[in-house]
Amino acid sequence: MILEALSSAMLGLVLAWAAARRLPHRLPARPLVLSTGVAGALLGAFLTNGALDAGGILLTLVGSAAVSVASLSLLLRPAGRLRRRSATA
Numbered sequence: 001m002i003l004e005a006l007s008s009a010m011l012g013l014v015l016a017w018a019a020a021r022r023l024p025h026r027l028p029a030r031p032l033v034l035s036t037g038v039a040g041a042l043l044g045a046f047l048t049n050g051a052l053d054a055g056g057i058l059l060t061l062v063g064s065a066a067v068s069v070a071s072l073s074l075l076l077r078p079a080g081r082l083r084r085r086s087a088t089a
Helices: 002-022 030-052 057-073
Strands: none
Touching: 002 030, 002 057, 030 057
16 A cells, blocks of 8 residues: 555656646646646545555556646646637627
């Protein structure tokens, strides 16, 4: 259980670091991104472990990565300015 939690936290940290490095202009401050990645990974590990009842470390890491990426995607901002047209144009 401890090994799953540590490996999930490390996976979330690596995913968040990669996202912060690749998309710095579309993400908020780096500490927020890193903590969100780790928290999402730990939540994903908890949910996967509860749903599959200790189905194995590989399945736990897959669920952990999925929730971590989903939580990181919520932090993304639009790439450019949004063009808004009036209703009459």
